[in-house]
Amino acid sequence: MAEDPDVVSRRIAKESLDRDDPTGWFENLYAAAAEGAAVVPWDRGTAHQLLIEWAEESQPDGAGKSALVVGAGTGWDAELIADRGYATTAFDISPTAVETARRNHPDSEVQYVVADLLNPPADWHRAFDLVVEIYTVQALPISLQPAAIKQVTELVGPGGTLLVVAAARPDDEPDEAIQGPPWPLTRATMHSFTTPDLRLIQLTQSPSPADPTISRWRGEYLRD
Numbered sequence: 001m002a003e004d005p006d007v008v009s010r011r012i013a014k015e016s017l018d019r020d021d022p023t024g025w026f027e028n029l030y031a032a033a034a035e036g037a038a039v040v041p042w043d044r045g046t047a048h049q050l051l052i053e054w055a056e057e058s059q060p061d062g063a064g065k066s067a068l069v070v071g072a073g074t075g076w077d078a079e080l081i082a083d084r085g086y087a088t089t090a091f092d093i094s095p096t097a098v099e100t101a102r103r104n105h106p107d108s109e110v111q112y113v114v115a116d117l118l119n120p121p122a123d124w125h126r127a128f129d130l131v132v133e134i135y136t137v138q139a140l141p142i143s144l145q146p147a148a149i150k151q152v153t154e155l156v157g158p159g160g161t162l163l164v165v166a167a168a169r170p171d172d173e174p175d176e177a178i179q180g181p182p183w184p185l186t187r188a189t190m191h192s193f194t195t196p197d198l199r200l201i202q203l204t205q206s207p208s209p210a211d212p213t214i215s216r217w218r219g220e221y222l223r224d
């Protein structure tokens, strides 16, 4: 009998993390999923509900503006942003994720590229009017999160918006208690996306409709 794809996903993550390779498992997982041997647990086949809600509330007009989608996976969030008129770039560390995104959206205007958030292209520095980060920081071990967060913030251009969606955990829950991936973010971590000129303008916490025991942050930040 074939192995449960969910079990395969967890094993792939564990093998990589045990080798002290915190990002290698993403490519292994997407490659196994492309062969039908695993499932990508976060691949919803649609944009994230909190991104849809943000777009409906904010009605952003992306005409003449640029957007960057971080850790874009198979591309559903990037497509929503492109549909709002933004010239959209979407990146992922996994080449197979990028290939899958291109295959999922053959007529897309989105530029899907392979890149590493922890070492992004220099010309992305403060280059985008909108940066969307959903579930990438929390997919990295807590020790890497401050560096990843700093890189996310450095992608937002002057006057630009940063939207962050992440699973939430209480501030008093110790890091050692979290058996990731994922490693959900505390309120303090959501506040750590701010800098003197990147202000938090809205932070909401809401339960997941699929599993009300899971709570998610939606943070919106604005660069002066």
Ligand SMILES: C[S@@+](CC[C@H](N)C(=O)[O-])C[C@H]1O[C@@H](n2cnc3c(N)ncnc32)[C@H](O)[C@@H]1O
Pocket: 023, 026, 027, 042, 043, 044, 048, 070, 071, 072, 073, 074, 091, 092, 093, 094, 097, 115, 116, 117, 118, 133, 134, 135, 136, 139, 140
């Ligand atoms: C939990 S998934 C979320 C994917 C997508 N944002 C979503 O919400 O469906 C995290 C994604 O980030 C990508 N990723 C992890 N580390 C990365 C890094 N250092 N640079 C770029 N992408 C990364 C993974 O390959 C994966 O697609």
